[in-house]
Amino acid sequence: xxxxxxxxxxxxxxxxxxxxxxxxxxxxxxxxxxxxxxxxxxxxxxxxxxxxxxxxxxxxxxxxxxxxxxxxxxxxxxxxxxxxxxxxxxxxxxxxxxxxxxxxxxxxxxxxxxxxxxxxxxxxxxxxxxxxxxxxxxxxxxxxxxxxxxxxxxxxxxxxxxxxxxxxxxxxxxxxxxxxxxxxxxxxxxxxxxxxxxxxxxxxxxxxxxxxxxxxxxxxxxxxxxxxxxxxxxxxxxxxxxxxxxxxxxxxxxxxxxxxxxxxxxxxxxxxxxxxxxxxx
Amino acid sequence: xxxxxxxxxxxxxxxxxxxxxxxxxxxxxxxxxxxxxxxxxxxxxxxxxxxxxxxxxxxxxxxxxxxxxxxxxxxxxxxxxxxxxxxxxxxxxxxxxxxxxxxxxxxxxxxxxxxxxxxxxxxxxxxxxxxxxxxxxxxxxxxxxxxxxxxxxxxxxxxxxxxxxxxxxxxxxxxxxxxxxxxxxxxxxxxxxxxxxxxxxxxxxxxxxxxxxxxxxxxxxxxxxxxxxxxxxxxxxxxxxxxxxxxxxxxxxxxxxxxxxxxxxxxxxxxxxxxxxxxxxxxxxxxxxxxxxxxxxxxxxxxxxxxxxxxxxxxxxxxxxxxxxxxxxxx
Numbered sequence: 001x002x003x004x005x006x007x008x009x010x011x012x013x014x015x016x017x018x019x020x021x022x023x024x025x026x027x028x029x030x031x032x033x034x035x036x037x038x039x040x041x042x043x044x045x046x047x048x049x050x051x052x053x054x055x056x057x058x059x060x061x062x063x064x065x066x067x068x069x070x071x072x073x074x075x076x077x078x079x080x081x082x083x084x085x086x087x088x089x090x091x092x093x094x095x096x097x098x099x100x101x102x103x104x105x106x107x108x109x110x111x112x113x114x115x116x117x118x119x120x121x122x123x124x125x126x127x128x129x130x131x132x133x134x135x136x137x138x139x140x141x142x143x144x145x146x147x148x149x150x151x152x153x154x155x156x157x158x159x160x161x162x163x164x165x166x167x168x169x170x171x172x173x174x175x176x177x178x179x180x181x182x183x184x185x186x187x188x189x190x191x192x193x194x195x196x197x198x199x200x201x202x203x204x205x206x207x208x209x210x211x212x213x214x215x216x217x218x219x220x221x222x223x224x225x226x227x228x229x230x231x232x233x234x235x236x237x238x239x240x241x242x243x244x245x246x247x248x249x250x251x252x253x254x255x256x257x258x259x260x261x262x263x264x265x266x267x268x269x270x271x272x273x274x275x276x277x278x279x280x281x
Numbered sequence: 282x283x284x285x286x287x288x289x290x291x292x293x294x295x296x297x298x299x300x301x302x303x304x305x306x307x308x309x310x311x312x313x314x315x316x317x318x319x320x321x322x323x324x325x326x327x328x329x330x331x332x333x334x335x336x337x338x339x340x341x342x343x344x345x346x347x348x349x350x351x352x353x354x355x356x357x358x359x360x361x362x363x364x365x366x367x368x369x370x371x372x373x374x375x376x377x378x379x380x381x382x383x384x385x386x387x388x389x390x391x392x393x394x395x396x397x398x399x400x401x402x403x404x405x406x407x408x409x410x411x412x413x414x415x416x417x418x419x420x421x422x423x424x425x426x427x428x429x430x431x432x433x434x435x436x437x438x439x440x441x442x443x444x445x446x447x448x449x450x451x452x453x454x455x456x457x458x459x460x461x462x463x464x465x466x467x468x469x470x471x472x473x474x475x476x477x478x479x480x481x482x483x484x485x486x487x488x489x490x491x492x493x494x495x496x497x498x499x500x501x502x503x504x505x506x507x508x509x510x511x512x513x514x515x516x517x518x519x520x521x522x523x524x525x526x527x528x529x530x531x532x533x534x535x536x537x538x539x540x541x542x543x544x545x546x547x548x549x550x551x552x553x554x555x556x557x558x559x560x561x562x563x564x565x566x567x568x569x570x571x572x573x574x575x576x577x578x579x580x581x582x583x584x585x586x587x588x589x590x591x592x593x594x595x596x597x598x599x600x601x602x603x604x605x606x607x608x609x610x611x612x
Binding site (some may be wrong): 002020021023027028030031032034035038039040041104107110111114115116117118119120121122278280281 | 290326329330331332333347349350351352353356358360361363364366367368369370373374376377378380381382421425445456508529
């Protein structure tokens with residue numbers, strides 16, 4: 001055999017050092033953090049999500065401020081200085097939801113999941129770590145963005161003396177709630193991604209749940225079932241936290257609504273954990 | 282050490298692996314051989330706990346893979362090329378895997394150098410060639426400096442230099458006392474790398490034997506002789522247990538005499554020889570012989586075991602003598 005340039009010999013030189021390294025939940029968390037921060041899609045999704053929130057908040061606030069003087073009293077009565085600048089969350093949830101799904105399905109579509117699960121054969125630590133890393137990253141960025149949106153909006157409104165501030169009843173709850181709601185949307189995506197394992201399928205399921213169910217629910221409003229079902233649909237329940245006045249609209253109360261929404265996400269994650277543990281990778 | 286006991290895996294009604302028992306021992310490279318679809322990858326996934334056996338058990342170093350507290354230090358695996366997130370760099374891929382079990386960054390750098398990926402380590406894996414993906418997979422298998430290595434078709438996509446490299450790497454790893462289990466559908470590759478063979482077809486064990494034995498079992502022991510005095514030599518060689526056939530003038534195929542003996546006879550009688558070649562069946566032929574029935578996917582019209590003669594039974598003699606392959610093995 002001819003001599004061919006070889007990239008060094010095998011691990012012989014570094015002979016058999018003892019490796020005490022057990023797999024722990026903390027170590028898997030570190031691993032998932034490295035995975036999260038080393039993908040461009042993480043940054044892009046968060047950038048697009050937060051950018052859309054700020055952009056739409058800016059747009060709504062600007063348009064309303066400029067039209068305020070000519071606005072009818074009825075429209076003026078409907079105006080809410082707290083929620084208008086935060087309305088971009090509706091677009092933000094698309095980006096966050098897709099990212100939540102991709103955190104998991106990206107591993108299935110590339111085959112990475114086999115490497116992940118052979119490194120952590122107990123499997124569940126991977127799901128918990130993914131969910132935690134994702135939730136913390138999304139919560140921090142979207143909460144910060146919500147505050148930015150809020151203050152941008154009030155900056156415009158103050159010109160017409162229609163602004164709110166954080167001490168206005170409900171204001172802090174809605175701003176904080178925006179980050180919480182979006183985080184749970186993302187976790188729902190993580191859960192559905194683990195259950196369905198295909199990117200397209202999981203995204204479809206996520207947005208069918210969040211966006212299509214409430215529309216279908218409107219049909220029920222023509223029957224006596226409307227009030228019994230609609231407030232408890234996942235996104236309707238979760239968005240109760242983002243409304244200042246929930247009494248009149250027939251929504252759930254803010255925190256119970258959000259708790260129910262989080263409960264749905266926990267249920268999906270529980271199914272995800274069961275299936276992840278049980279199915280062939 | 283890998284021990285499979287009555288391992289069975291069914292997907293619905295279809296059996297992928299049936300009642301498979303074998304032991305892979307440390308210190309030698311063990312080849313895992315079978316046609317495509319024979320159940321090699323399924324078996325390897327079951328060893329790593331990725332697929333759950335329908336019945337039976339498989340243990341690594343005495344325990345279920347999932348029961349080991351530091352799995353990457355027990356077993357390093359290359360299951361498929363590019364089981365890597367395409368958007369992540371090779372370095373970060375390895376770093377993330379290393380983190381699960383507290384392997385330091387220095388070891389990540391070490392394995393990157395070991396597989397020769399230094400220049401592309403900071404590039405995203407999506408742009409890697411199959412060969413580079415294989416090297417990265419091998420790097421992740423070596424990360425934990427494991428006692429057992431499981432590699433599914435590691436030479437796929439590698440260039441000749443890479444193939445030579447992996448062949449030597451595997452032998453060195455085995456020589457260090459590790460268990461090395463390598464699957465392939467390329468018999469010629471296994472002949473050069475492995476010492477022991479586990480052969481499966483349609484999910485069932487066909488042979489569990491050393492490479493040398495596997496080949497000799499299928500060898501005819503015939504000798505090819507080319508001489509300008511073929512007719513003369515033919516008469517000299519004739520004997521009770523000797524058969525001599527001649528495909529064309531000047532070439533003899535002799536059974537029942539060793540090449541040494543034929544050489545001596547020729548010399549004693551001052552007969553010129555152009556060629557004197559003992560025929561051994563190649564691993565390829567031996568394999569076809571054994572698995573002819575077990576090939577799952579075959580083009581219509583293609584004869585079972587095509588290229589190596591008849592599928593079963595009729596004996597390797599005729600087969601081996603007629604076929605000249607470029608992958609002959611001198612064991």
